[in-house]
Amino acid sequence: MSTAGVDSRPAITFRDIKKVFASATGSVTALENVSVDIAHKQFTALVGPSGCGKSTLLHIAAGLDTQYGGSFMSNELDLAHRLGCVFQAPRLLPWLSAAQNVEFVLKERGIPGEKRSVEVRRFLELVGLQGFEDCFPSQLSGGMQQRVSLARALAIDPAVLLMDEPFSALDELTARRLRIELLRLHAAQPHTVLFVTHNVTEAAYLADRVIIMSARPGRIVAEIAVDIPYPREYESVEVAAVARKIIDHLKL
């Protein structure tokens, strides 16, 4: 899907990122010398063992972490207000319905009420939740809650979609269904996606490009361009071969 991009400049750029966590027992270097360009409208997966700082990198992009060395830049206009985040847990406000949860992030952007409810409906339908608009999160299954979370991220018209292991807390069948959906949505309207995961097959299946990181200190050890055409098959030999390559780079 790399051909979908019209802008040849990277959407976001990490340059010489260094992150040190100070603790009582001493300091831990979470990220060292991390430089990476995330291409416009491309699906980039960030893979690595736990503790490699991949989530920290996402936090830096999301503006949730400002204490780091190096620089984070973007060619997108007003990136700070156009970040769609999907977390590992759905992180929905439990007292709001599915529709109200999506509306919540739109409201604070000054989008007028009429247009807001149209958008909310549109994006919930897009993730397959028509008819569930008025359900509270507690009435929805884990997979459906994560769909709401995805609708919320898409609804703000994100310049960059940041996804932090969004399917790792779901059961495998639900995760598989959501991966198919995510690719369907990405094919229909490509976004710049930065997708963090520790699931190598998931990375190989979803991404145009896989960035592999090592732990302690977190560093980029390899980059793989995945040129299997979409739609892909999760169990296909091609996906398995790319997954194998990722594992080799991780030295597992």
Place this chain on the structure above:
Amino acid sequence: MSEISAKPEFEQEAATPKAEGAGDSWRQMAGPIALRALSVVILLLLWEAVSRVVSADIVPSLWRVVTVFVASLDDGYVWSDMAITAGRVVVAFALSMSIALTIGMALGTVGWFGRMFDFWVTIAAAVPSILYIVVAYLWMGLNDVAAIAASALVVAPSATFNVIQGVKAIDPGLSEMARAFRVPNRAILLRVLLPQTLPYLFAAARTGLALTWKIVIFVELMGRSSGVGYRIQYFYSLFNMERVLASALPFMLVMLLIELVVIRRLEVFLFRWRREEAR
């Protein structure tokens, strides 16, 4: 993947059915209400039976108490007593909640402060109510300020615990989500943080109010010359059982109704999103 489905299906993801019809919920409600009514009838019959066995001076019959109450309406003190007591309850309740909110928020949010001083709240809760009342009257004299201060101090500690719990129940993940979506701080406070603590604040208010009116009556009995508590004390000194009951029961009924009808309903409505989780 052989084909990309245009519309997702939900076989794998079971959804809880949407709220059942109103008719069903009425039928579900009617049973418990009938049982509740029956239990009240049994209680009143039991009262009547006991009053017939024991001397009426000790346990006056219900009918007698109602008659005495109606007769006492002519004396003109009944409504003014209730109004005065209600006024003290409202002020004492507001004061205790303000104390609980201020101290609870401080103890719950500032880590070292909480670890250092939350034991004080435990101690404050362990002080017998009577001690607060006596000390307040001794320090400030037999006046309304002392009465209200004493009532508020009795109620505040347990309410403070509720507030601390509420602050600690805040999920940092939700705040992080809101910050990632660039929700302004004011909206995070009002629409993300406050609703999370609201069930606990509500619990603090509900149990606080129930405790406040009982304490206020006691405080009045100890040192005020007006209000429902004073009236109970007055008829007690005359050994008039009928009038003790006729003074106490009406106010009790009013408070019980407020608790059962207004507060319970409000709670069910406000926290309907929580009740769903119980299913």
